[in-house]
Amino acid sequence: MIRILAALLGMLMIAGLLLGASGLGWPSREILIELRLPRTLLAALIGAGLGLSGAVLQGGLRNPLADPGLLGIGGGAALGGMLAFYWGMSAMFAPALPIGGLLGAGLACFALFALAGRAPSGPALILAGVAISALAAALLTLALTLAPNPFALAEVTFWLMGGLQDRSLGHLALAAPPILVGAVILLRLGPGLDALSLGEDVARSLGRPVGHTLRWAALGTALVVGGGTAIAGSVGFVGLVVPHLLRPWLGERPSGLLGASVFAGAALLLGADLLARAGPMLLPLAQEPPLGVLTALLGAPFLIRIARKVAP
Numbered sequence: 001m002i003r004i005l006a007a008l009l010g011m012l013m014i015a016g017l018l019l020g021a022s023g024l025g026w027p028s029r030e031i032l033i034e035l036r037l038p039r040t041l042l043a044a045l046i047g048a049g050l051g052l053s054g055a056v057l058q059g060g061l062r063n064p065l066a067d068p069g070l071l072g073i074g075g076g077a078a079l080g081g082m083l084a085f086y087w088g089m090s091a092m093f094a095p096a097l098p099i100g101g102l103l104g105a106g107l108a109c110f111a112l113f114a115l116a117g118r119a120p121s122g123p124a125l126i127l128a129g130v131a132i133s134a135l136a137a138a139l140l141t142l143a144l145t146l147a148p149n150p151f152a153l154a155e156v157t158f159w160l161m162g163g164l165q166d167r168s169l170g171h172l173a174l175a176a177p178p179i180l181v182g183a184v185i186l187l188r189l190g191p192g193l194d195a196l197s198l199g200e201d202v203a204r205s206l207g208r209p210v211g212h213t214l215r216w217a218a219l220g221t222a223l224v225v226g227g228g229t230a231i232a233g234s235v236g237f238v239g240l241v242v243p244h245l246l247r248p249w250l251g252e253r254p255s256g257l258l259g260a261s262v263f264a265g266a267a268l269l270l271g272a273d274l275l276a277r278a279g280p281m282l283l284p285l286a287q288e289p290p291l292g293v294l295t296a297l298l299g300a301p302f303l304i305r306i307a308r309k310v311a312p
Contacts, residue, residue, distance in 0.1 A: 016040030049224030051265015054239025059254025072132025080104020101230025162292025182223025190255030237299025
């Protein structure tokens with residue numbers, strides 16, 4: 001399965017290098033290196049982190065609706081990046097935007113464990129995450145309401161909807177370290193997640209520290225989501241969809257989904273980005289549709305399907 005996903009990802013990456021505003025074709029060296037290569041690599045990298053974090057959270061929390069947004073980490077990252085943009089820090093210092101996103105994700109992670117208590121459990125983390133998400137959403141709405149001018153409002157709104165337009169190798173250099181470090185942390189959690197999937201009491205009886213596993217899961221998620229959100233804005237549903245796509249082929253064991261989730265998440269987000277690029281060529285659109293809107297349109301049917309499965 002991983003080989004198939006890797007081959008699919010390779011084909012999508014080649015398409016990402018060839019597809020431009022005028023259609024398929026080999027671009028000039030400047031366009032290839034400065035625009036298409038970083039955009040393609042960022043889509044694959046961010047998608048891989050989101051898919052992996054979704055598989056980890058659904059396994060660790062034993063919740064089929066768990067994704068990075070459930071714990072409030074995505075909302076914290078969006079708020080941190082938006083504040084850096086809102087107060088003009090990103091105009092004076094370009095890395096301020098991704099740094100703000102990482103700081104926001106880190107603060108959300110700290111608040112998550114502060115609210116969940118010394119011995120965090122799955123339900124406690126979910127409740128704390130819902131509270132943090134609500135607070136971040138309220139603060140984001142307040143910032144949009146108090147935007148100093150219509151141009152700032154339009155820029156912030158567009159960034160919050162997600163996108164990878166005009167991203168450069170500099171953005172790739174900023175996003176890659178936290179995402180890669182977070183991915184390494186998450187990939188090492190397989191045995192603990194397998195134990196947690198049997199229940200927290202069973203995990204403790206098997207000698208697996210529940211709080212330790214959940215803390216590392218939240219830290220790894222904060223790194224991958226913070227790095228991705230700081231560069232691409234709010235891109236949802238990837239972490240929710242990827243594990244559900246893989247389970248019919250790979251089973252329910254969380255550790256068996258982790259490696260495949262990396263490739264599936266990268267392929268899913270890269271495919272959505274290719275659709276965004278092709279949008280103006282296929283439909284009467286003045287510009288590319290926001291990437292976050294496309295992933296939401298892809299993810300909404302999965303929410304409906306899950307709701308129908310759990311409904312009595």
